[in-house]
Amino acid sequence: xxxxxxxxxxxxxxxxxxxxxxxxxxxxxxxxxVVLRWSPMGxxxxxxxGGAGPVPNRRAELYAKMARDLDERGAAFLRGxxxxxxLTLSDLFGTADDGAVVPRLKAADPPVRANxxxxxxEFAAVISKAVKEVFRPYFDQVIWFQNTSMYHFSMFxxxxxxxxxxxxxxxxxxxxxxxKRVTKTVCPLKIVLDRVVLTSTGVLLGLWQVESGTDPAEIxxxxxxxLPRAPQKQLxxxxxxxxxxxxxxxxxxxxxERSASSFDHTKFFHELVAQVNGKxxxxxxxxxxxxxxxxxxxLALALNGxxxxxxxxxxxxxxxxxxx
Numbered sequence: 001x002x003x004x005x006x007x008x009x010x011x012x013x014x015x016x017x018x019x020x021x022x023x024x025x026x027x028x029x030x031x032x033x034v035v036l037r038w039s040p041m042g043x044x045x046x047x048x049x050g051g052a053g054p055v056p057n058r059r060a061e062l063y064a065k066m067a068r069d070l071d072e073r074g075a076a077f078l079r080g081x082x083x084x085x086x087l088t089l090s091d092l093f094g095t096a097d098d099g100a101v102v103p104r105l106k107a108a109d110p111p112v113r114a115n116x117x118x119x120x121x122e123f124a125a126v127i128s129k130a131v132k133e134v135f136r137p138y139f140d141q142v143i144w145f146q147n148t149s150m151y152h153f154s155m156f157x158x159x160x161x162x163x164x165x166x167x168x169x170x171x172x173x174x175x176x177x178x179x180k181r182v183t184k185t186v187c188p189l190k191i192v193l194d195r196v197v198l199t200s201t202g203v204l205l206g207l208w209q210v211e212s213g214t215d216p217a218e219i220x221x222x223x224x225x226x227l228p229r230a231p232q233k234q235l236x237x238x239x240x241x242x243x244x245x246x247x248x249x250x251x252x253x254x255x256x257e258r259s260a261s262s263f264d265h266t267k268f269f270h271e272l273v274a275q276v277n278g279k280x281x282x283x284x285x286x287x288x289x290x291x292x293x294x295x296x297x298x299l300a301l302a303l304n305g306x307x308x309x310x311x312x313x314x315x316x317x318x319x320x321x322x323x324x
Contacts, residue, residue: 055217056209059239060194063207067197075265077202078251103303110166112295113158115179115223117189117216118311119243123285124151127193130279131204131245134272142250147304151243152291153208154236155216156223161298163231171229172294176310178226179292185222187316188288189213191241196276198269202248206280208241213287214314216241244302288314 128148135143158175159165167175190211198204210216217238224230236242254263290312297305 055215055239059209059241062237062240063194063197066199066205066207067195069200070198070266070269073200075202075269076200077248078265103305105297105300105303105305108161108295108298108300110159110164112160112293112300113165113167113172113175114154114160114291114293114295114301115156115158116152116154116291116293116301117219117287118289118291119151119153119285119287120289121148121151123283124148126283127151127206127243127245127280131276134275134279135204135246135248138252138272139248139250140253142248144247144249146244146246146302150301150304152301153216153241153243153287155290156220156227156230157234158227158230160231160235162235163233165229165231167229175227176292179223179290179310180312182219182222182226183290183312184315186214186219186290186314187212188286188314189216191285191287193280193283193285196245196273196280198248198273203244204246204248204273204276206243206245208243210241211284215239219290290314 124146125148128145132145159167190213191208192211194207194209196204196206220234220238252265252268292310292312293301294308295301295305296307297303299305300307
């Protein structure tokens with residue numbers, strides 16, 4: 001099997017703004033929290049398979065819980081927070097010569113090995129345009145938008161930061177072959193955007209339902225069987241199908257008609273999310289690729305770091321897979 005050297009997979013988009021260290025002190029601590037990969041399994045208990053009905057109903061139940069998060073916990077990303085990985089703002093972001101805030105990438109040791117479904121940029125560009133139209137006027141200096149060439153749905157980790165599973169090159173290639181065999185049996189997914197939510201940690205998420213194709217819960221089950229060395233504790237509820245659109249890093253610019261003393265941040269955020277949902281609810285897309293990704297930098301998929309990608313087509317029983 002051909003191999004390729006590790007590369008940066010796409011141009012690095014820049015979130016324009018002042019030097020990162022000029023943000024308020026509370027926002028500095030918060031930034032570390034919101035740029036870390038959000039883990040729904042850590043924030044929401046798994047939906048019980050026993051009494052929750054069919055998978056779409058279980059998924060809807062989970063999404064309803066996630067939608068209530070901002071009301072129940074408030075905008076925690078505006079109040080400061082802690083990081084579980086002892087990272088500081090300067091660990092993650094720096095400032096380019098033109099003043100743009102850019103990721104400061106940190107090597108992942110050992111690399112994370114992730115299996116993700118990939119959303120084609122033709123769909124991602126529509127979503128990103130709508131999100132930027134709503135959020136950029138208020139968060140131009142303190143928001144990080146997901147690269148449209150890296151929109152993905154995390155499925156299953158062969159190794160992650162909570163439980164690193166070191167592998168040799170031969171073992172990695174064996175994992176790739178095992179995943180390839182799985183993808184030959186998986187049918188492309190036709191999905192529809194159920195809703196967009198903003199979490200208490202400042203992450204804007206798209207939550208999807210499946211209209212046809214192999215369900216994510218089944219894909220994860222097959223990957224579990226194919227990768228027996230993988231961490232027993234995975235990061236996501238089996239039925240979850242989500243994409244990160246953006247991460248808010250600080251306070252919004254107040255609308256001119258709003259008084260700072262009476263400003264209700266939670267209500268304001270709900271208004272913005274409602275605008276995005278008005279633009280995107282019911283948006284349909286097709287997913288036909290699964291990527292096996294070695295992330296050589298921390299959060300490489302989110303921060304445009306170094307990675308090695310094996311692009312595998314969903315074959316639905318046909319011999320269509322290829323490495324690229």
